[in-house]
Every structure is written in structure tokens, then in C-alpha cells.
Amino acid sequence: MSQSLGRGLSILIELGDRPHNLDELAAKLGVHKTTVLRLLRTLEAERFVRRDEHHRFHLAGRLSALAETLDRRDVRDVAAPHLDRLREATGRTAHLVTGPPALLGELDRAGASGHYAAAPVRDASGRVVAAVTAPDPGDGTDLSDLAATARAISADCGHPDRPA
DSSP, X not given: OOHHHHHXXXXXXXXXXXXXXXXXXXXXXXXXXXXXXXHHHHHHHTTSEEEOTTSEEEEOHHHHHHHHHHHXXXXXXXXXXXXXXXXXXXXXXXXXXXXXXXXXXXXXXXXXXXXXXXXXXXOTTSOEEEEEEEEOOSSXXXXXXXXXXXXXXXXXXXXXXXXX
């Protein structure tokens, strides 16, 4: 990674925690203020950061627009190769069920419990948008591959931090 790109990303990460002024960012990055100011001006021109009246820098709207593109990825397309691997590894059918955030509770209320096992898939914002389901034979069969598959799909949907 180029040094400038790395520093620019470090600025965004720091601003994700809280707003900073130029001196604070220069100290955090360990570089001269003119270097940080040059990067901030570029990020500001592209609307990734904004400066307030107290000369503190904040994350700006362009980042939100980029994050929204993660939500527009079709979870079914992301899930397909993961489901194929799960089917090959277990020899069992596996499906992706999409729906509202309360999806898993709705599956339980619909009376499907005992006939399936499910693990949540989360989008970039952490909402449950789907569930990986597979028939549950009820014989205590290890279904850990199911949860691992849901976590992998969640990571590919842009939400790697929370376990499914």
C-alpha cells in the first residue's frame, strides 16, 4: 500500500472514533502537519471529511454513500458460493431465507423449529437480512458448519465484526 493511501485511511479511521484537529491527527499519525493537511484537503475536496467552525475534522457524507453500496449488494449472490461449499461439505441441502430483521423469530413462530436449523446473516449495518437454513435431523448432528457459513456470508456482506 502506498504511504499516502495508508495515511489517508489512518485519518479516516481516527475520525471514525471522534473528530480531531490538525495537531491531533499529525501526532496520531507521527507525521508533519503539512503532510496531514495535504491529505485532509484531498479528503475534504472529495467529501470524505469536513471541517467545522472550530477547525476540527469529521467524517463526511461521501463515506455514508459508499457504505450504502454495501447494503445494495444482493445477499443471494454473495451467499451462493458459500451455500455450495456447505452442501458439498455436509451432503445436506442448505438454503438462504431472506426477510425482515426479525426473520429468525418469524421462522420459529411459523412452526418450523425442529425441522430446520438456522443461523443469521447480517448486512453491513449489522441487521439480520437472511438466514442460512438446513434440515435438522433432530439427532444431535453437529450443525457448526451452518453457523460458520452464515458468518462467512455476513463478512462478505460487509459485516465481519459480529459473530452470527
